[in-house]
Amino acid sequence: MYPNLYYAFRDLVGVELPFLRFLNTFGFFVAIAFVAAATSLTYELRRKSKQALFVPEETTILVGKPASLQDILFNFSLGFLLGFKLLGLFFLANDEAVDPPSFIFSGEGNLPMGVLVGSFFAVTKWREKNKQKLEKPEKRIIRVWPEDRVGDITLLALVFGLAGAKLFDIFENWSDFLKRPGDYLFSPAGLTMYGGLICATIAIAIYAKRHKIGFLDLSDAIAPGLMLAYGIGRMGCQLSGDGDWGIVSELASKPFFLPDWTWSQTYPHNVIEAGVPITDCVGPYCNVLPNGVYPTALYESVASIILSLVLFYSKNHLKVSGSLFSLYLIFNGIERFLIEKIRVNNQLDLFGFHPTQAEIISTIIFLTGIVLAFYLKSRHKTSAES
Numbered sequence: 588m589y590p591n592l593y594y595a596f597r598d599l600v601g602v603e604l605p606f607l608r609f610l611n612t613f614g615f616f617v618a619i620a621f622v623a624a625a626t627s628l629t630y631e632l633r634r635k636s637k638q639a640l641f642v643p644e645e646t647t648i649l650v651g652k653p654a655s656l657q658d659i660l661f662n663f664s665l666g667f668l669l670g671f672k673l674l675g676l677f678f679l680a681n682d683e684a685v686d687p688p689s690f691i692f693s694g695e696g697n698l699p700m701g702v703l704v705g706s707f708f709a710v711t712k713w714r715e716k717n718k719q720k721l722e723k724p725e726k727r728i729i730r731v732w733p734e735d736r737v738g739d740i741t742l743l744a745l746v747f748g749l750a751g752a753k754l755f756d757i758f759e760n761w762s763d764f765l766k767r768p769g770d771y772l773f774s775p776a777g778l779t780m781y782g783g784l785i786c787a788t789i790a791i792a793i794y795a796k797r798h799k800i801g802f803l804d805l806s807d808a809i810a811p812g813l814m815l816a817y818g819i820g821r822m823g824c825q826l827s828g829d830g831d832w833g834i835v836s837e838l839a840s841k842p843f844f845l846p847d848w849t850w851s852q853t854y855p856h857n858v859i860e861a862g863v864p865i866t867d868c869v870g871p872y873c874n875v876l877p878n879g880v881y882p883t884a885l886y887e888s889v890a891s892i893i894l895s896l897v898l899f900y901s902k903n904h905l906k907v908s909g910s911l912f913s914l915y916l917i918f919n920g921i922e923r924f925l926i927e928k929i930r931v932n933n934q935l936d937l938f939g940f941h942p943t944q945a946e947i948i949s950t951i952i953f954l955t956g957i958v959l960a961f962y963l964k965s966r967h968k969t970s971a972e973s
Contacts, residue, residue: 588826588828588855588857588872589612589856590827590857590858591607591609591611591827592607592610593605593608594612594856595612606677609676609677611858612858613827613829616824616826617823620816620820623819624815625738625740625741628740628741628812629734631809631902632733632805633734635733635804640908641801641804643731644730644798644799645729647727647729648726648727649725649727650719650727651720651723652716652720652721653716653717654715654716654717658713658716659709659713662711663709664705666701666705668701670700670702671696671697671698671700671704672701674697674701675695733798736798740794743787744787744791746790747789748783750786751779751783752782752783753779755779755944756779756782759932760933780945781923781944781952801908804908806915807908810911810912811898811899813915814915814919817891818889818891818892821884822884824884825888827857828854828858830931831883831930832852832880832881832930833883834880834929836851838851838879850879851880851881855874856872856874856875858872860874861876862875862876883930887926898915898918901914909959909963913956913957913959913963914956916955916959917957917960919956920950920956924945924946924949927945935947
């Protein structure tokens with residue numbers, strides 16, 4: 588496994604770059620996933636705008652105004668944090684004892700680099716505004732299309748998605764959270780996908796309503812890229828060994844045509860350091876699972892990428908607004924419900940049944956997709972007849 592990119596480059600390329608210790612493999616793939624989803628969303632929104640499914644929103648902006656003290660202070664603060672923390676980590680790259688999460692949330696850092704980078708950001712902002720400055724600032728009305736708001740939508744998905752994923756994981760593991768809340772909050776593991784999906788969806792729905800963007804058409808535009816992004820994110824889970832694996836599997840039950848690694852893995856050097864110590868291994872990430880388990884993150888990654896291709900293909904054949912999103916909900920619910928049968932998760936006690944949190948939510952999402960599909964079909968039929 589590759590808990591961070593240092594180990595990946597060392598094993599795959601034979602190059603040791605100490606600063607890569609601070610680039611978490613899972614986080615790297617999450618970043619790629621967001622870029623892929625944003626790129627797909629931009630393309631889909633432009634396509635739908637050309638089909639006249641969206642209209643631009645007119646908004647008034649003030650141009651020619653010089654940089655305010657607030658602008659300069661904000662940019663200085665942002666640059667200071669980047670220099671103080673991130674470049675501070677860079678200069679400590681050769682120190683294997685440094686724990687990046689602990690360093691980020693401590694009072695330690697590189698003060699000179701913080702001041703230097705902060706000053707650079709502040710001066711750059713001042714020069715940018717100064718070039719645009721007019722003798723008398725003026726108001727202008729501009730037209731903003733939905734594709735111009737992809738950055739805002741992506742940021743909302745990132746912030747509320749990560750917050751929701753962590754929040755739902757805390758709910759699912761409440762007793763563990765109470766024992767060590769600090770470690771639990773800042774751990775790279777422990778993210779519940781459905782928590783992120785639900786919270787991000789609510790935030791984006793509110794944003795869409797505020798800016799008069801049709802939610803069903805927006806959801807159709809998001810769906811294929813979202814499924815692809817999930818597959819990429821799960822790839823990060825698999826490569827880092829973040830605990831999203833399955834129950835113990837026996838190679839004896841493996842179909843003969845499958846390689847052993849597709850049926851059972853022990854996740855050596857996993858990022859959460861689960862399992863037993865590896866003999867003669869020195870340093871962090873020296874653990875391996877004592878028994879092979881199903882690599883469920885691998886299964887989900889492959890399934891989600893295939894399903895995303897189906898959604899990309901289906902977008903040109905499903906003409907009713909919201910129908911592609913309903914198909915996404917159905918696919919998502921089925922995929923997650925099935926994988927839960929072999930995943931390691933806490934079970935709930937509900938009226939004599941013992942489902943996992945994800946099984947309950949995936950069932951609700953599947954049924955929501957079915958109901959939405961029938962509702963849209965009925966509404967479209969009624970509209971066509973009238």
